[in-house]
Amino acid sequence: MIEIRSLNKTYKSFKLNNASFDLASGKVTGLIGVNGAGKSTILKILIGLVKSESGEILIDGDNVSDIGEKLRVGFVSQELNIYSNQKMSAVSAFVKDVYRKEWKDDLYRHYLLDVFELSDDLKIKELSTGMRVKFFLAMELAKKPECLLLDEVTSGLDPMIRDEVLDILLEIAREDDIPILMSSHITEDLEKIADEIIYIDSGRILLSDSVENIRKNYYRISEEELNELSEETRNVVLGKCIKQHQYYVYDVSSLGGGEPAGSPALLSDVLSYLRKGK
Amino acid sequence: MMLSYLKKDIRFSSKWLMIAAAYCLIAGFLLVKERNDSLFFVEFLIPFFVVYFPLGRLMNLEDPKDTRDFIRRMPQSKYGRAIARIIYILSLLVFSFAVKIIYKYLLIEGYDLIADGSLEKEIAVFLAFLVYFLTVLIVFYKVSFHAAQNIGLLLCAVIFLIELIGKYTKIRIGLPAVGPVAAIVLFIILIAGLIIGVLKAENSRTK
Structure with a gap:
């Protein structure tokens, strides 16, 4: 169980205000809100790209500065302008080299070739948004993550591929028993796979409840x-x-x-x- | 882990490394041969471009915020990424200086690295370039590739200005009291500080 308690972060025109919620193993938590609501800030704090001014991240009761300190984190964001002039194979070789122990080559091949039906001989800049998401997702999944954080990854995908990706994510959460936090502003996506919903608006969490309760309430x-x-x-x-x-x-x-x-x-x-x- | 980052730097800039090597071998030969009593262009143009072609390429590639974040999330041994980049720069500098010195031996009559104080001069120039590239690296890590590029332009402008002033006026800008050995000591102190700066700049980018 990952517990996030009272995260605060202030920027010039935005303030994340006492964000608190839990991420449970085997469950998909949807983080929803309009653009600029604070979704990406929360995710960046959780992976250590941004430092919060106060608050705690607890993993099984242990206080950590970011989730990666204790768990193997997979993170894919919508911002995928990464090594755009390089071939996919060169980028994956680099990632494989860095994550030597965690990297499962068979898993990477499985997701890339069988599930996403991509070959890795193209340059990153030649990939469409959807293909980029699939490629980076395949690399993250090849690390066998113990927690998966996704920032608006379905935004640029066409509906058919979006459903495919959502099904895969749900399967991973259930079968690998890992927590998935997925930010999105597409409510339909979260309705399809989320167990819990966190709704954030102007840096303030307005709702944090199970989908079941929301439907009841x-x-x-x-x-x-x-x-x-x-x-x-x-x-x-x-x-x-x-x-x-x-x-x-x-x-x-x-x-x-x-x-x-x-x-x-x-x-x-x-x-x-x-x-x-x- | 550090080796993984060094391998990545070499792999991602391989085309430019080859261009730099070819440039070094061809331009090095031509510049030493056609030196016209001045080794200024040999001393300046060979190491500068041999390091700057591939390093600039890498910095350009890693400048977008998405790429910076992608790298930041990756695990590393303490300072591994920065040390890998420093080794990359050092290797290119050593290569360019080795080629330069070999051409001098081959093409300049009576050139002796050891006998006439050339070694101290070579080391001083080597360290000056190291100071420059470490500064570029700090600015790249702290600010951006474009800001780092401007340091190069600024330095080029200053060098040419000093040359022009020296050529057309009686004003001599420099440190005449500092000989090569003192310069080496100064550079080493400066470089130590800059290396710490690079390590810290690379490591403290979480905001």
């Missing part, structure tokens, strides 16, 4: 369904809801334990609800 209701409710219930819902497209999104707890009406809200609805401060 937030509902969406259509105009027609709303009209079928008793006047008292309708007034409660309308007093605590936001209008999201054709639906009203509300927090089930506002009903005071009554049976919720409508259907579980989509993640994007919940985030809008939280963002609008209801």
Whole structure:
């Protein structure tokens, strides 16, 4: 279990404010928020690229400066302008050389050739965004990571490949029993694979809960369904809801334990609800 | 681990290493042969470009933030990456000086490295280049490749200015009181400080 407690970091125009959450083995945690919300800052603190001003990272109770101090971390970000003039084979040979003990060549070949269907004779600059993500992901997976951190890796992928990558990540989390923290602003991706959701807005975590709980706690209701409710219930819902497209999104707890009406809200609805401060 | 980084530097700049070697052998020969009573261009142009071609290429390749972050995340023995880069520079400098000295022996009548104080001069020039390239490395690690490049331009401008002033006026800019041996001692002290600077600059980039 990785526990992150009260991370703070201040930049000129941004402040990460007491970020706290847990990463459990075998689970995918989705870190979601708009661009500039603080997702990348959190990930960079966790891998040691940025130093937090205060806060703790605990791995099985031990305080560490970054996750890599105790666990083998795999990290892929959307920023993949790395050794762009070099061939993939040269870059992978370098990474293999540096991670000599951890590197599993058969795994690398498996992911690169069989799963992602890439050959490594191209230059990095010749790869599309999706191909770059696959290549760097294959290299990270070849290290048999004990924790995987992903920063917006699905953003530049087309839907078919995105689903493929998501399936692979889910499989890795479950089979290798490792925690995966995946930042994204695509709610559909996280709805597909995340067990836990952390929603961050302007450096502040507004929600940190399991997807199951979120589905239980937030509902969406259509105009027609709303009209079928008793006047008292309708007034409660309308007093605590936001209008999201054709639906009203509300927090089930506002009903005071009554049976919720409508259907579980989509993640994007919940985030809008939280963002609008209801 | 340090060797992995050195291997990477050699592999990623292999094409430029070959160009530098070819330049060193051809330009070295031509510049020594056509020296016209002045070895200034031999002393300056050979080591400078032999190191700068491949080193500049590497710095350019590793300058993007993504690449810097990618390297920073990699494990290393303490100071391994910086030491590997210093060894890379030293090797290129040694190669360029070796070629330069061999050409001088072959093409300059009566040239003797040991007898006429040339050795001290060679060492002083070698150390001066080392000071320059270590400074470039610190600026690259601390700021960027472009800033490091400007140090080169600045130095080139200063050297040419000193040459021009020396040629067309009676003003002589230099350190006449400092002989080669004193210069060597000064350079060694300076280099020790710069090496510490390089190690620290490479190692303290987490913000």
